[in-house]
Amino acid sequence: MRDRESANRKARDLLRMAVAKARLLGPVAPLTFEPKRSCLIVGGGVAGMVSALSVAEMGFEVNLVEKAGELGGTARRILNTLNGQDVQAYLDALTGTVREHPLIRVHLDAEVIESRGYVGDFTSKIAVRGDGKITEVGHGATIIATGAVEAKPQEYLYGQDSRVLTLLELERDVAAGNTRVCGVQTAVMIQCVGSRDDERRLCSRVCCSQSLRSALKLRELNPQMDIYVLYRDMMSYGLMEDRYREAAEKGVKFIRYELADKPRVTAVEEEGRSVLRVMVRESALDRLHMIDADVVALAVGVVAGQDNREVSRLFKVPLDEDGFFLEAHMKLRPVDFATDGIFLCGTAHYPKHLSDTIAQAQAAAGKAAAILCKKKIETGVEVAFVNAEECIGCGICELLCPFKAIEVVSIDQGDRAHVISASCKGCGVCSSHCPRRAIGMHSFGDDQILTQITAMATGKVEQYA
Amino acid sequence: MPEREGSEPSLVCFCCHWCSYSGADLAGVSRMQYPANIRIVRVMCSGRVEPYFVVQAFLHGLDGVLILGCHPGDCHYLTGNYEARNMVAATRRLLDCVGIDNRRLVLDWVSAAEGTRFAEIVTKFTNEVKTLGTLGAAKPTDVAAVNFRLKAAIAAAQGEKLRWVVAKQTEFATKGNRYGEVFSRHELDRMLDGIVADEVMAQQILALLNEEPASVKEVAASLKLPPPQVLRSMLALRRKGLVTLSGVQGSSPMYKRRNVERF
Ligand SMILES: Cc1cc2nc3c(=O)[nH]c(=O)nc-3n(C[C@H](O)[C@H](O)[C@H](O)COP(=O)(O)OP(=O)(O)OC[C@H]3O[C@@H](n4cnc5c(N)ncnc54)[C@H](O)[C@@H]3O)c2cc1C
Numbered sequence: 001m002r003d004r005e006s007a008n009r010k011a012r013d014l015l016r017m018a019v020a021k022a023r024l025l026g027p028v029a030p031l032t033f034e035p036k037r038s039c040l041i042v043g044g045g046v047a048g049m050v051s052a053l054s055v056a057e058m059g060f061e062v063n064l065v066e067k068a069g070e071l072g073g074t075a076r077r078i079l080n081t082l083n084g085q086d087v088q089a090y091l092d093a094l095t096g097t098v099r100e101h102p103l104i105r106v107h108l109d110a111e112v113i114e115s116r117g118y119v120g121d122f123t124s125k126i127a128v129r130g131d132g133k134i135t136e137v138g139h140g141a142t143i144i145a146t147g148a149v150e151a152k153p154q155e156y157l158y159g160q161d162s163r164v165l166t167l168l169e170l171e172r173d174v175a176a177g178n179t180r181v182c183g184v185q186t187a188v189m190i191q192c193v194g195s196r197d198d199e200r201r202l203c204s205r206v207c208c209s210q211s212l213r214s215a216l217k218l219r220e221l222n223p224q225m226d227i228y229v230l231y232r233d234m235m236s237y238g239l240m241e242d243r244y245r246e247a248a249e250k251g252v253k254f255i256r257y258e259l260a261d262k263p264r265v266t267a268v269e270e271e272g273r274s275v276l277r278v279m280v281r282e283s284a285l286d287r288l289h290m291i292d293a294d295v296v297a298l299a300v301g302v303v304a305g306q307d308n309r310e311v312s313r314l315f316k317v318p319l320d321e322d323g324f325f326l327e328a329h330m331k332l333r334p335v336d337f338a339t340d341g342i343f344l345c346g347t348a349h350y351p352k353h354l355s356d357t358i359a360q361a362q363a364a365a366g367k368a369a370a371i372l373c374k375k376k377i378e379t380g381v382e383v384a385f386v387n388a389e390e391c392i393g394c395g396i397c398e399l400l401c402p403f404k405a406i407e408v409v410s411i412d413q414g415d416r417a418h419v420i421s422a423s424c425k426g427c428g429v430c431s432s433h434c435p436r437r438a439i440g441m442h443s444f445g446d447d448q449i450l451t452q453i454t455a456m457a458t459g460k461v462e463q464y465a
Numbered sequence: 466m467p468e469r470e471g472s473e474p475s476l477v478c479f480c481c482h483w484c485s486y487s488g489a490d491l492a493g494v495s496r497m498q499y500p501a502n503i504r505i506v507r508v509m510c511s512g513r514v515e516p517y518f519v520v521q522a523f524l525h526g527l528d529g530v531l532i533l534g535c536h537p538g539d540c541h542y543l544t545g546n547y548e549a550r551n552m553v554a555a556t557r558r559l560l561d562c563v564g565i566d567n568r569r570l571v572l573d574w575v576s577a578a579e580g581t582r583f584a585e586i587v588t589k590f591t592n593e594v595k596t597l598g599t600l601g602a603a604k605p606t607d608v609a610a611v612n613f614r615l616k617a618a619i620a621a622a623q624g625e626k627l628r629w630v631v632a633k634q635t636e637f638a639t640k641g642n643r644y645g646e647v648f649s650r651h652e653l654d655r656m657l658d659g660i661v662a663d664e665v666m667a668q669q670i671l672a673l674l675n676e677e678p679a680s681v682k683e684v685a686a687s688l689k690l691p692p693p694q695v696l697r698s699m700l701a702l703r704r705k706g707l708v709t710l711s712g713v714q715g716s717s718p719m720y721k722r723r724n725v726e727r728f
Contacts, residue, residue, distance in 0.1 A: 006501040007501050017504065316541050318578060321579070326578050331494070338483055399632070399636060427512055427542035428508065431513065433515070433628055433631060433632035435629045435632070436625065441513070444509060446517070446518075449506060449518060450521055452504075452506050453477060453518070456475070456527075457475065457527055
């Protein structure tokens, strides 16, 4: 650890091992075929729709599967962006274009229940709730855009007192012109609710801008209102800083608190007025503030959708510790999964603003189209092969293969195992167990693995035996 | 197993492509710190790591073998990690027969998201092997004896019988054998114990007889095993046509290795 000498030795060994293996690699006969020129997109939020539209605009068919009864996802509940763009107008236009596009088939109230295959040649089943109709679709690429959801708060009287709302609920009431929030004297917003603590470590990235936006909106509607934002760190990154400054100039009060000393909210009667009393210790001045509020809005953050686990099993793609989908490499392959031909975008990946979601959706669409437009796809190179002279047709490989990619067939010399290359995924379990050691693996053969051990053990690249 | 200076253990870690290798990558990208003793060999699935590879690694003088796969239920190949578990069960027993502490072989699960867990497992394993000491630090005579048994274990791991039983474990535990008898884990473990010990002993006998003919008593003495057990094994080898009688010395029959052509 932090030890250059041994790190260097390790690097040299790893290199030596790679060279040893590379020396034994043989030519492989790749499987070439024409990809299915269609894309399956799971999730019909902004991410799913934007990627569907970009893929379709490039001339490929799209099946867009949305489990709810309408398209749009979380964005349906967001009125404007912090820069004042009208999200609903954008969404309506996007939904309209998607619904009318001749190459996009939208499946509402639907879910994918089965998926198999590999890059260029996937087959999935889509089930529609209600009528139970099942459609089978072939597709060359897959995009996962199942989004995320608003967290449900467990504290600050949420669910017990109707004056305590989440930010999205506040936004809904502001839009409806509900006097319960627009006409009041004092509003308090509490940031980082249920976030950035031991239980849920992540920052949801969008809530600070959400609060700024709501604060500015309330200020505009009611210049007399006292507005407080209780925060731990204000993440108004980039040009959002201007809005933060604007809010401060317009009299929104920002009070910093510490995780160890969180605000407390109680419902009390004060001079005949029923209020939510918020006690908060301003950490820099170590001063306790008492605010009597009429409405308290909680920045609850974004959590991974409950479906993610199921979707991750279905498509065999991994989740991170917080239940979001995990990309193949955070820097080098940001919209890819390790499995070729499957991509991700939007908040299914991690919480992000609409602008980031849109950019990422276009990136995923670009990656998918790069597969769909190929004349020929090459895959399935690292498969098993049988040495027919050693094979006695015992059938153990057939028993163990999880993909039914190996079967015992009768030939003139007797029973022999036969690998169906197109189905073989190269796990090597057959090779590990063959009693006659008659099954070899391209790129992961006994010699190719053992030579690496010899290389690290002896410091030399030589035959393993 | 060559003799080696120093106390830094040399460890190999087999990582499956889909989960643990990505987890290791994440540990790297996140700049987590863990001991540099480990060298990673990537395989597509932990189910590719057969007992043969593990015993070979020890013969080459490595001090520990770590096998990391996807969490149960998460295997990209559905059941490959369960096969890894079955194989490790057999490999542990091979190591017991050889006289190598089976804590030098660890199978564990790391998902693609668990960079921290990867670093923790590697750190813990490295420290564990450090306390066990390096294998090559033993007395040269012990090293020679362990090597002799390791070679027998390697032959056993390559042999049809052991591979067949290891491969059939899942079937025996779920569907049963050809008579429909389903085995409990305990019964399977006992069966493995017996077969591994028999196979390693048989291979040691063959290795000894390769050099010169010997009696059961002589073989038992040099293998430090009870003569009745050796006799049973010898007779079994004779039935299979792998050894034959070469004569009688005093009152003891002498056995020699018969080199059989493969059919
Ligand atoms: C609480 C909250 C506040 C936010 N505030 C802001 C903000 O102020 N400004 C901003 O720019 N961004 C904000 N965002 C982020 C913004 O909502 C997202 O960037 C964007 O909406 C994500 O779109 P999406 O398509 O990735 O996900 P979603 O909008 O979540 O859409 C996913 C869709 O997939 C569907 N789905 C899920 N599982 C399945 C399945 N198994 N099969 C089929 N369909 C499925 C869902 O029904 C949903 O329609 C906020 C997000 C949240 C959660």
